[in-house]
Amino acid sequence: MGIKIIATNKKAHHEYFILESLEAGIALTGTEIKSIRLGKVNMNDSYAQIKKGELYLINCHISKYDKGNLNNHDELRDRKLLLHKKEIRKWANKLKLEQHLTIIPLRFYLKDGLCKVEVALAKGKKLYDKRETLKERDIERSLRK
Numbered sequence: 001m002g003i004k005i006i007a008t009n010k011k012a013h014h015e016y017f018i019l020e021s022l023e024a025g026i027a028l029t030g031t032e033i034k035s036i037r038l039g040k041v042n043m044n045d046s047y048a049q050i051k052k053g054e055l056y057l058i059n060c061h062i063s064k065y066d067k068g069n070l071n072n073h074d075e076l077r078d079r080k081l082l083l084h085k086k087e088i089r090k091w092a093n094k095l096k097l098e099q100h101l102t103i104i105p106l107r108f109y110l111k112d113g114l115c116k117v118e119v120a121l122a123k124g125k126k127l128y129d130k131r132e133t134l135k136e137r138d139i140e141r142s143l144r145k
Contacts, residue, residue: 006108006115007041014130016122020091021106024117025082026057029073031065036115038065041108048081048103048119050092055081057105057117081117091121100124 012018028036035041040063048057057079064072095101106118125133 002111004110006036006039006110007043008107009043009046009105011044012104012106012120012122014125014133016102016104016120016124017129018106018120018122019101021118021120022083022087023111024055024119026115026117027080027082028115031068031071032062032073032079033115034065034068035062035073036108037110043105043108046105048105050088050095050103053085053088053092055083055088055091055103055119057081057119060105081119094121098123 042061042063044061046057046060048055050056059076060079061075062073064075091103095103101121101123103119104122106120109116109118
């Protein structure tokens with residue numbers, strides 16, 4: 001079936017240096033997956049956090065399903081990301097050792113009918129780093145023309 005991209009975090013590459021990325025499954029309820037299939041996902045200001053040896057996606061807004069009933073999901077609930085323990089421990093150690101690292105979602109996509117999230121270990125950029133990135137992008141565009 002392939003990959004169908006649902007949502008991307010456009011700010012991620014502007015705000016952060018991406019060090020590593022992984023594909024993670026996500027534990028969802030029935031109405032959440034239906035909303036995701038309709039593309040009603042907002043990843044602005046969302047991040048992932050390790051709690052009790054498990055990785056959770058926090059502050060990711062998945063709109064309520066229009067045709068849902070009283071058992072509709074909470075839009076901003078913490079969602080468990082499905083990774084191997086070894087991968088979570090490896091990232092937890094990196095977070096402890098280095099400062100200013102965070103885990104952010106890069107994109108939501110459907111892969112062979114299953115919802116996946118690409119999460120990345122990232123380091124925040126300073127203002128001058130962002131300016132450098134914009135300069136490099138402008139130079140690259142002008143060279144292409």
